[in-house]
Amino acid sequence: MASEGVPPLVSAQLNYLLSHFPLTVKIEQMWSGSKYYPGVKDRFTIVIPYCLDVIKWDVIYNAESPMSAPDFIFGPDDENFHPFSAKSNKNTSLLDDWNSRDPTRLMALIQELRDQYVDYQKKRVGEVEDDRLKFEISTIVFREGIEMLLSSGAEKPEEVKFAVPLTDMNIDKMVPGCPWRHPPKIYLQVMYPVGRKFGTAPSAPRLKLVPNTELKALFSIEDVKLPPWSDGMCMAEYIPHLEESFEKQILEAVLLIDVRRRFIESLAPLLGRPLEADPVFCRKATFLASTGVFTFLVHFMIPTQFPKQQPVLMLQSSQHLSSQGVPIKSSVMSEYPWSPRWETSLMAERILVNVCYRIDTSKLQNFLVSTLICLVESKTRSSRLDLNNLPSSGDRLSRLSTKQNSQFSEAGIPPLLCFLLEKRLLRWDFSRCYQTSGFSSLD
Numbered sequence: 026m027a028s029e030g031v032p033p034l035v036s037a038q039l040n041y042l043l044s045h046f047p048l049t050v051k052i053e054q055m056w057s058g059s060k061y062y063p064g065v066k067d068r069f070t071i072v073i074p075y076c077l078d079v080i081k082w083d084v085i086y087n088a089e090s091p092m093s094a095p096d097f098i099f100g101p102d103d104e105n106f107h108p109f110s111a112k113s114n115k116n117t118s119l120l121d122d123w124n125s126r127d128p129t130r131l132m133a134l135i136q137e138l139r140d141q142y143v144d145y146q147k148k149r150v151g152e153v154e155d156d157r158l159k160f161e162i163s164t165i166v167f168r169e170g171i172e173m174l175l176s177s178g179a180e181k182p183e184e185v186k187f188a189v190p191l192t193d194m195n196i197d198k199m200v201p202g203c204p205w206r207h208p209p210k211i212y213l214q215v216m217y218p219v220g221r222k223f224g225t226a227p228s229a230p231r232l233k234l235v236p237n238t239e240l241k242a243l244f245s246i247e248d249v250k251l252p253p254w255s256d257g258m259c260m261a262e263y264i265p266h267l268e269e270s271f272e273k274q275i276l277e278a279v280l281l282i283d284v285r286r287r288f289i290e291s292l293a294p295l296l297g298r299p300l301e302a303d304p305v306f307c308r309k310a311t312f313l314a315s316t317g318v319f320t321f322l323v324h325f326m327i328p329t330q331f332p333k334q335q336p337v338l339m340l341q342s343s344q345h346l347s348s349q350g351v352p353i354k355s356s357v358m359s360e361y362p363w364s365p366r367w368e369t370s371l372m373a374e375r376i377l378v379n380v381c382y383r384i385d386t387s388k389l390q391n392f393l394v395s396t397l398i399c400l401v402e403s404k405t406r407s408s409r410l411d412l413n414n415l416p417s418s419g420d421r422l423s424r425l426s427t428k429q430n431s432q433f434s435e436a437g438i439p440p441l442l443c444f445l446l447e448k449r450l451l452r453w454d455f456s457r458c459y460q461t462s463g464f465s466s467l468d
Contacts, residue, residue, distance in 0.1 A: 030066040031055065035086055038131035039069075046132055048074045053081065059088040073139060076174040076188045077214050077235050080142070084131075094123035095131070097138070102177075108141045149175045150185050155219050158185055164261035165189070175219075183219035188212045188235075189260070192268045192275070199279050200243065202305045209240040213267065215260060229254035242306045244278035244329045278329065282307055284369075285327050288336075291369040295377055296323065313343070316381070320344055323380060332365040332372070338380065 031039070043050065053070040057063050067088040072079050083098035099106050109120070124130055150173040151162060165171060170190040177183040191211045197203045216231040232254065236246050252266050285307035289299065296312035300322070303309045310325045322341040328334040340355040347353055361379040363372070 030057070030064050032065060032067060032086070032088065032091055034091055034125045035067065037128040038125075041128040042132040042135065045129075046136070050074070050135075057088070058085065062088045071135070073135070075139070075142065076146070076172040076186055077212055078174065078186075082138075092125045094120045094125075095134075103142075103145075106142065106145050108138050108145075143172055146173050146175065149173075153183075153185065153219055155185075155217075158217055158219070161187075161217070161260055164259050165264075168264075185217045185219060187215040187217075187260070189215060189264060191264070192272055194272060194275060196240070196243065196275060196279075199275075200282065200305060204305060205239040209237055209243075211236045211240065211246075211271065213264065229258075242308065243282075244274070248330060249274055281329065281331065285331050288327065288331065288369045288372060289325070291373040292325070292376075295373055314380075332367075335359070335361070335363040335365075336376070338376065340380065 039052065043052070051072040053072050055066040055069040057066050058068045059065060065088040067086040068083065070081055070083050072081050080100060080103075082100070085096040085098065087093050097109075120134075150158065153159075153175065162173075165187075168189065172188040174186045174188075175183065176186060189212060191213055196209045197205045212235045214233040214235050216233075232251055234246050234249055234251065240246075249271065252263070252270060254263060282305075289302055289307055289310045292310065292312060293299065296314055299310045299312050301309070301311040308327050308329070310327070312323045312325075314321060314323050320343045322343055324339040324341060326337040326339070328336070338358040340358075342353045345353045358379065362375055367375070
């Protein structure tokens with residue numbers, strides 16, 4: 026972290042905190058609290074993840090006494106949180122032995138404060154007069170990593186939130202080359218309103234699956250179906266069923282990486298080597314293609330549910346810019362013939378037919394057809410063409426015919442494309458792609 030006006034000792038501690046803290050913490054704002062050194066930023070707000078939400082604490086250093094330990098101002102709802110009281114021997118020890126030159130001290134202090142905040146919230150929730158909550162807590166107290174939060178507000182009733190970590194599967198170990206900084210976690214958020222008495226058939230709590238950001242690259246949490254909550258069920262009964270179902274979906278998501286990889290590899294014989302590709306999750310790939318003198322990029326965005334869901338395509342011209350100097354791009358292509366039961370090679374071929382159809386504007390059509398007709402009449406693909414003196418395509422195209430029982434025409438492909446595909450000119454033309462060093466690829 027680099028910020029003007031931050032004392033060097035404070036900056037070193039912040040850099041270590043942001044780089045090594047086990048959770049993703051953020052610095053929201055920084056300001057000066059010294060009237061003698063107004064340009065020195067010795068105070069900041071730190072944002073710490075907790076119970077699938079965040080807590081914000083103000084960390085107060087003293088620019089006039091740079092070797093002193095910082096002070097803390099906790100949130101307005103935590104006025105009873107007193108971690109520096111006489112009962113907290115560990116925190117007072119950290120402050121008594123404070124060494125401003127040790128960059129690890131701030132992280133150790135905040136970690137200890139957060140651990141005490143977890144205990145503080147558990148104590149608050151345990152004091153709530155709600156029989157159902159007391160029962161739920163008693164059934165899951167043995168699980169590690171559970172966080173609780175008692176929240177309230179002027180416009181909403183009191184509510185207890187549970188953040189329950191699910192399955193200890195080492196997902197990052199299951200994906201070769203996984204770049205995740207922290208092991209991915211999936212939490213079940215359980216929300217109970219406060220005030221209900223325990224009954225024979227209590228209503229189901231509100232449930233929500235919450236993954237960390239990294240896990241979204243592997244699969245979409247929206248595709249996960251939560252098991253139904255039966256009448257009279259508690260979290261101790263529900264969570265094992267959810268974990269069993271969730272583990273199966275994770276394993277399936279890992280296997281789908283290879284399916285996406287094979288699809289990208291099937292594009293290579295038709296479009297050449299990819300310029301860029303996601304080598305870990307195989308979610309994106311970019312190819313360079315050309316038709317006549319028109320050269321363009323084909324961007325593939327592959328969903329996690331591939332092949333059930335088809336890829337999204339976008340074309341980008343490598344020769345034309347908008348008035349703002351931005352490369353011209355097509356609209357997103359997501360509607361085209363598709364079947365998840367096709368072989369990946371057939372998927373790739375049908376996509377190229379769609380790409381050719383989409384770039385078939387009137388001006389490009391005349392140029393493309395004229396070029397290809399000249400190639401057919403010359404009976405060679407290596408003929409040199411006078412691009413400035415091409416014949417009109419209309420009269421010559423009328424003399425060409427396609428096979429009556431062509432598999433392409435049966436599939437509903439326009440006659441012009443049927444002719445080009447039968448002559449294998451489209452595939453040949455699209456393979457005029459170039460290798461570019463310095464980009465990642467699948468191998």
